[in-house]
Amino acid sequence: MKRKPSTEASAAWIRLMRVQSRVLDCVEQDLKRAGFPPLAWFDALMELSRAPNGELRPVELEKQMLIPQYSTSRLIDRLVDEGLAARRECKMDKRGLFVEITATGRELHKKMGSAYAVAIEKHVGSKLTDADAAKLCGLLDRLGCACHDTPAGSPPVAKDAIPAR
Amino acid sequence: MKRKPSTEASAAWIRLMRVQSRVLDCVEQDLKRAGFPPLAWFDALMELSRAPNGELRPVELEKQMLIPQYSTSRLIDRLVDEGLAARRECKMDKRGLFVEITATGRELHKKMGSAYAVAIEKHVGSKLTDADAAKLCGLLDRLGCACHDTPAGSPPVAKDAIPAR
DNA sequence: TCAAGATTGATGCAGATGCATCGATTGGTT
DNA sequence: AACCAATCGATGCATCTGCATCAATCTTGA
Numbered sequence: 001m002k003r004k005p006s007t008e009a010s011a012a013w014i015r016l017m018r019v020q021s022r023v024l025d026c027v028e029q030d031l032k033r034a035g036f037p038p039l040a041w042f043d044a045l046m047e048l049s050r051a052p053n054g055e056l057r058p059v060e061l062e063k064q065m066l067i068p069q070y071s072t073s074r075l076i077d078r079l080v081d082e083g084l085a086a087r088r089e090c091k092m093d094k095r096g097l098f099v100e101i102t103a104t105g106r107e108l109h110k111k112m113g114s115a116y117a118v119a120i121e122k123h124v125g126s127k128l129t130d131a132d133a134a135k136l137c138g139l140l141d142r143l144g145c146a147c148h149d150t151p152a153g154s155p156p157v158a159k160d161a162i163p164a165r
Numbered sequence: 166m167k168r169k170p171s172t173e174a175s176a177a178w179i180r181l182m183r184v185q186s187r188v189l190d191c192v193e194q195d196l197k198r199a200g201f202p203p204l205a206w207f208d209a210l211m212e213l214s215r216a217p218n219g220e221l222r223p224v225e226l227e228k229q230m231l232i233p234q235y236s237t238s239r240l241i242d243r244l245v246d247e248g249l250a251a252r253r254e255c256k257m258d259k260r261g262l263f264v265e266i267t268a269t270g271r272e273l274h275k276k277m278g279s280a281y282a283v284a285i286e287k288h289v290g291s292k293l294t295d296a297d298a299a300k301l302c303g304l305l306d307r308l309g310c311a312c313h314d315t316p317a318g319s320p321p322v323a324k325d326a327i328p329a330r
Numbered sequence: 331t332c333a334a335g336a337t338t339g340a341t342g343c344a345g346a347t348g349c350a351t352c353g354a355t356t357g358g359t360t
Numbered sequence: 361a362a363c364c365a366a367t368c369g370a371t372g373c374a375t376c377t378g379c380a381t382c383a384a385t386c387t388t389g390a
Contacts, residue, residue, distance in 0.1 A: 008298035009290030010282075013188075015305040016289075018231070020185040023178075023308055058369065066183070071347075073370055095355045095368040117175075124181075125174030127307050133173035136304040140180040142292050143188055223339065236377075238340055260338040260385040337386070346377070356367070 016143075023123050030119040036112050040065070041084070044075055045109035048085060048101035055088065055100035084108060181308075188288050195284040201277050205230070206249070209240055210274035213250060213266035220253065220265035249273055 028039055036042075047064045048054055056064075062072040076099050079085040084105035088098040101109070128136065193204055201207075212229045213219055221229075227237040241264050244250040249270035253263040266274070293301065 006290055006295050006298065008295040008302070009285060009293065012293065012298040012301045012305075013192075013285050013289045015302050015309065016185050017189065019305045019309045020181050021231075024182065027178075059367085066186075068348075069369075070349085070371080074346080077370095093356075093368080097369075120174060120178050124178045124308060125171055128174065128177065128304070130171050130173040132304055132307070133171065133177040135300070136177045137173070137180050139293070139297055139301040139304070140177075140184045142297070143289060144180065144184045224337085233378075234339070235341080235379085239376080242340095258338080258386070260383095262339075332390095333388105334390105335386105335388080338384085339382100340384105341382075342380090344377100344379090346375100348375080349373090350371100351373105352369100352371080354368085354370105356365100358365085359363085360361105 026123045027116070027119040030122070031112065031115055034115050036115060037082075037108075039116075040067075040075060041079065042109065042112045042116060044079060045084065045101060045105050045112070048099065049106055049109050053100070054106070055098040057090065057096050058099060059096065061099065079105065191288045192281075192284040195287070196277065196280055199280050201280060202247075202273075204281075205232075205240060206244065207274065207277045207281060209244060210249065210266060210270050210277070213264060214271055214274050218265070219271070220263040222255065222261050223264060224261065226264065244270070 031039065031042075043065055044061060047061055048056055051060075058069075058072050058076060061076075062069055065072070067075075076085065076087070079099075080087060082104075084102060086100050086102055088100050090096045090098050124133070196204065208230055209226060212226055213221055216225075223234075223237050223241060226241075227234055230237065232240075241250065241252070244264075245252060247269075249267055251265050251267055253265050255261045255263050289298070
């Protein structure tokens with residue numbers, strides 16, 4: 001429990017930090033240069049567009065995206081400001097509301113999706129064989145589980161979310 | 166050049182983003198809970214303390230840490246405010262200056278180093294065998310090279326830096 | 331020697347983030 | 361029914377970031 005980290009573990013840590021920061025940067029820059037908004041917007045539009053009726057409770061969106069509550073609230077602000085989503089009343093729970101993706105939102109999501117795919121292929125896919133990518137997944141997954149000395153049952157987490165930063 | 170990314174590549178991308186964000190968060194939270202400043206401070210103190218005379222030009226620090234120039238400038242501000250480093254005149258180039266780590270700075274660096282090591286062991290080392298950590302390094306390294314459609318010779322990069330976010 | 335351009339470091343500003351807290355509403359307990 | 365704790369979403373505030381630009385100094389080349 002108190003062992004000091006092996007050089008291998010330290011090296012892995014360092015690379016994990018550096019490589020993701022670099023790759024993320026590259027992908028995000030590509031999208032930005034193409035005139036697209038940040039990746040977080042895409043992730044949100046993605047969750048909305050795949051949800052039934054294209055609408056979600058902010059609280060759901062938050063869980064899918066693994067970002068803090070206030071962050072969700074403000075992300076929604078921006079999407080709404082840009083006409084990509086709309087806030088709708090929630091009749092069954094008057095504390096809450098629904099966020100619904102608009103046609104414009106779906107359109108942007110689609111266009112971003114293509115650019116995003118190209119960027120991922122360029123910065124990830126083209127550098128690894130599929131087999132190596134799969135190996136990488138396996139190793140990363142081993143790091144991704146119990147994290148906080150999780151006091152009790154932390155609920156299982158969506159397996160498709162990409163935390164926005 | 167225009168292939169769409171394989172599912173393996175996409176999966177690797179998603180995990181790379183999610184896992185590092187999670188692991189970073191865990192480590193940073195551990196340090197924060199122990200009353201320590203952000204990791205970037207540690208990285209800076211690290212570079213300073215290993216430099217000859219414990220001093221560096223901001224421009225060097227910037228290259229080591231892979232962060233933008235203004236970010237370096239402000240990080241130094243904070244270190245100086247806290248008495249962890251000092252700005253010293255640079256006689257050979259009056260545009261520039263030296264940043265020198267103080268005794269307090271070295272002390273903090275040392276204490277943080279221990280906590281940091283424990284956190285890395287907890288969140289990385291304990292979850293991978295050394296062999297797997299090494300494999301992970303190898304795979305990550307493959308992602309870490311040419312990134313921008315690098316127009317010409319981008320200078321080689323320090324191999325020990327951890328970009329601060 | 332001198333002007334043109336590059337380098338170094340700082341900073342004003344707008345936007346983003348983290349933290350704490352708020353008001354509103356709900357559900358559970360007695 | 362009446363209360364109280366928990367949940368939902370928003371927001372004020374301080375801080376941090378990214379971008380553009382600044383002044384000062386250095387280097388180059390005619």
